[in-house]
Amino acid sequence: MAEVKVLIPAVMSSSTNGEREVDVNGNTVIEVIDELSKKYGEDFKNKVIDNSGNLKPIINVYVNDENIKFLEDLHTKLKDKDEILFLPAVSGG
Amino acid sequence: MELSDAEIERYSRQIVMDEIGFEGQQKLKNARVTVIGVGGLGSPITQQLVAMGIGTVRIVDRDVVEISNLHRQVLYGDEDVGLSKAEAAHDRLKRINPKVMIEPLTLSINDDTVDEAINNSDVVIDGLDSVSARYSINRACVRLKIPYIFGSAIVTTGSSTSIIPGKTPCLECFQPALKDDEMPKCGTEGVHPAILTTVSSVQVSEAIRIIIGKEPNLANKLFLADVANLDYDKVKIIKQLKCNVCGPDADLTIKKSKRKLIEDICGREGKSVHIISPKENLEINLDKLNNILENDNLEIIRKGELGTTLNYNEKITVSIVTSGVSIIVGALEEKRALEIFSEIIINKLKINPEKVHNEFQKLLKVN
Numbered sequence A: 001m002a003e004v005k006v007l008i009p010a011v012m013s014s015s016t017n018g019e020r021e022v023d024v025n026g027n028t029v030i031e032v033i034d035e036l037s038k039k040y041g042e043d044f045k046n047k048v049i050d051n052s053g054n055l056k057p058i059i060n061v062y063v064n065d066e067n068i069k070f071l072e073d074l075h076t077k078l079k080d081k082d083e084i085l086f087l088p089a090v091s092g093g
Numbered sequence B: 001m002e003l004s005d006a007e008i009e010r011y012s013r014q015i016v017m018d019e020i021g022f023e024g025q026q027k028l029k030n031a032r033v034t035v036i037g038v039g040g041l042g043s044p045i046t047q048q049l050v051a052m053g054i055g056t057v058r059i060v061d062r063d064v065v066e067i068s069n070l071h072r073q074v075l076y077g078d079e080d081v082g083l084s085k086a087e088a089a090h091d092r093l094k095r096i097n098p099k100v101m102i103e104p105l106t107l108s109i110n111d112d113t114v115d116e117a118i119n120n121s122d123v124v125i126d127g128l129d130s131v132s133a134r135y136s137i138n139r140a141c142v143r144l145k146i147p148y149i150f151g152s153a154i155v156t157t158g159s160s161t162s163i164i165p166g167k168t169p170c171l172e173c174f175q176p177a178l179k180d181d182e183m184p185k186c187g188t189e190g191v192h193p194a195i196l197t198t199v200s201s202v203q204v205s206e207a208i209r210i211i212i213g214k215e216p217n218l219a220n221k222l223f224l225a226d227v228a229n230l231d232y233d234k235v236k237i238i239k240q241l242k243c244n245v246c247g248p249d250a251d252l253t254i255k256k257s258k259r260k261l262i263e264d265i266c267g268r269e270g271k272s273v274h275i276i277s278p279k280e281n282l283e284i285n286l287d288k289l290n291n292i293l294e295n296d297n298l299e300i301i302r303k304g305e306l307g308t309t310l311n312y313n314e315k316i317t318v319s320i321v322t323s324g325v326s327i328i329v330g331a332l333e334e335k336r337a338l339e340i341f342s343e344i345i346i347n348k349l350k351i352n353p354e355k356v357h358n359e360f361q362k363l364l365k366v367n
């Protein structure tokens, strides 16, 4: 299993007990999301994954600064020391 | 242009600060800032810009003031309901600071109209509420190399960044591939006025720094805030090589033609609202329009300089702004809204339907 660092912006940290930097294990992005929900409960997963198991359109995930929409989405492979950032898109105004 | 003694007195509290200063104030006086959308974000943005003495503020909004806007869109009061926002904002801003040039435009923003909306601007500030219009602005600002201060807010959360073409990530680098119909809407989700003033203040301070020639604080960073718990931070964002707007393979000559002739906007005071946005600026002669409507015994409920609102019948009201954008409230179906638009704009005003849409007559039959 790859050991990766997850970065959570403050506005999403209510789903991770206020933690903003978390080390977890996972070989793909979806495995990391599953690990996070094991650790912090379903709230995190419900924030980022929709009912059909896809990443919600309003959530962007970056692996080492590259958007997984331009990679292999939730199945993007991870290696040790990768940094994963979750970024919510805010619409409206 | 130099500052007059009266201006030096008026702006003395910001001239005295290092952040702006005398030279900075002169640069503000010589600047033209375009604010796209004068709603929840655009109201406090334009209020601040105008009070601070920006030389020219262009305001672009296709919409009409509604009662449900008033809790957050602080430029407007009860007496403005039914008026074009560009016009009501112009009148209010002129009262705040008569020395500032205000350029009101009633355009709907899409790939066809965006250049007219933003040309000759030193900075463009986002007060929009739709993803597709933001993408049009982003593409045009990258193409024309105009700094674009992105801002957005919904419920209690907001975000902002300063997009400097050629230097920072653009909107499609950090929020690609969004679709309006997948996004939460202010009409159904609500929006807290305090997040709007938070985000708008951040946008104004960034715009001022850019005009004065200082480094913006949100270059390569996304400001994210939530007023429900006062969580906020600046998250690093990175230019994406595969970005189809600012990446090396991007082709900005392609229009994505995201413009929709007719949009169905749900949830406005429980009535269906259809907005029809013509392809071109129709430059409607409102005196002529008002005369025709009165001759046909249609009841005009609000006459403005930039728009007219009428009771089409007991259930349907229609607002027409000078660009030809028409907001039809209470028509049950798109077809009905298009018919009413066609009756007034094409039949009564005798405007060439091709200016509205290349295949307008066909659409009218199909719909």
Ligand SMILES: [Zn+2]
Pocket: B169, B170, B171, B172, B173, B174, B239, B240, B243, B244, B245, B246, B247
């Ligand atoms: Zn980009």
